[in-house]
Amino acid sequence: MKAALVLETGKVFIGESYGATGEAVGEVVFNTGMTGYQEVLTDPSYAGQMVCMTYPLIGNYGINSQDDQSKKAQVQGFIVKEAGRHPSHWQMEKNLSRTLAQFGVVGIKGIDTRALTRIIREHGVLRGVITTQIEHLEEWIPRLTKWISPTDVVAKVSTPEIYTLPAISGARTESESYHVVVMDFGIKKNILQAMQESGFKLTVVPHTASAEQILERNPDGVFLSNGPGDPKAVAEGIETIRSLIDKRPIFGICLGHQLLSLALGGDTYKMKFGHRGGNQPVQDLQSKRVTITSQNHGYAIAEASLEQTPLYVTHRNLNDQSVEGVKHRDFPVFSVQYHPEAGPGPSESLYLFEEFTDLMQKRRAQDAT
Structure with a gap:
């Protein structure tokens, strides 16, 4: 299924749905970690944010029950370049995509995360939406510019x-x-x-x-x-x-x-x-x-x-x-x-x-x- 990431600047990235379907709105930030995606997903400090992982291959060692930093995924959305197709690790219990779907986290894969990171570095943290409804994406722009981050996180x-x-x-x-x-x-x-x-x-x-x-x-x-x-x-x-x-x-x-x-x-x-x-x-x-x-x-x-x-x-x-x-x-x-x-x-x-x-x-x- 196709998915899109729309930024308040008007930039649109088209990729594939990863995790839950639907739509999620939040601040788009980037994380430079080469490992630790499970810790990122479950870190309460990321509540309300959509995280772009700059390392290109994410999910290659799966998910286990010991590395969670809280009881659920906290991110609003998850953005990756390439999702590991055949994750493998002796502690692995499930894959990343299934975990995202389980917790209702809307994700997108297959976009140019380097280009997205450059945009954020140039403009600063941006409001954005990940959606699997890719018709009329231009309608999101005025909605995003009016969206205000919640203060009760x-x-x-x-x-x-x-x-x-x-x-x-x-x-x-x-x-x-x-x-x-x-x-x-x-x-x-x-x-x-x-x-x-x-x-x-x-x-x-x-x-x-x-x-x-x-x-x-x-x-x-x-x-x-x-x-x-x-x-x-x-x-x-x-x-x-x-x-x-x-x-x-x-x-x-x-x-x-x-x-x-x-x-x-x-x-x-x-x-x-x-x-x-x-x-x-x-x-x-x-x-x-x-x-x-x-x-x-x-x-x-x-x-x-x-x-x-x-x-x-x-x-x-x-x-x-x-x-x-x-x-x-x-x-x-x-x-x-x-x-x-x-x-x-x-x-x-x-x-x-x-x-x-x-x-x-x-x-x-x-x-x-």
Whole structure:
């Protein structure tokens, strides 16, 4: 079956239907990862977006039940050049096309994804539609220019209920483990697992949890998760973070990183086409060490806005010099824009969880004296 991708610029790509049939509207972004398409599909940070994979062959190792980052596919649409016809892997349980259809994700294959990526790099993130109804495609143009991205995406991916996760056995003894409350703005499974392996006992709370609800659980620290959308739309989370700054050690990743800066008086902006993939070079400004990082974000911290805040820049992206990490000058509070748990390095950024542990250890020692 034929399918079409129509962009708000008027550009039309004709290909073949892949996954579910019908139509899907969303922001069209690109991901430069050569692997990890299953993680992309199920990452809540992609909620509401249609993802173009720049690597030309996608689906060649199938889908398994262990690499999902959430309980369902989160992307609005999926765009590939070539879909693997005969996927093969010892862990494979089903193919990508069947998975997309199962979760109702409309996809398209067989288009020039390099040309699409060039368009996005030139114009920035674009509104688009993937449709299997390919008659009268020109009628979509005025509809797309009026389409507005939803602002409640975090509410759709955050946990509705509080739940707990134990530290993974053998990571630390019971007395050495630390209790961390996780504010869930759309957290990935791999982040939870990385913290469990770091010896953290986790209590995961909804994005609407108040500072009082978090502190009554007497955590050693608070973690601010990744998530989708414009950080300025997460007003309740920003207010909660502001109230927690001097109460507990805080560590934020991705959206949590942006929310932390907003809570302390900083500002954020929408990037032209964002950082999405596993090949972003980031330098730790203190050690001068450079790590290759995995990222997925379309917003960033405006560095100039930090001058009037208690935050200072600790990490910088070497491609575009954007802010990749900040720390508080007075309190044990820090955050990074990238995903240390994803590990394209493969594990060179896990020291950030150790740094969080050290902050909680110092806090515990102070409380004991």
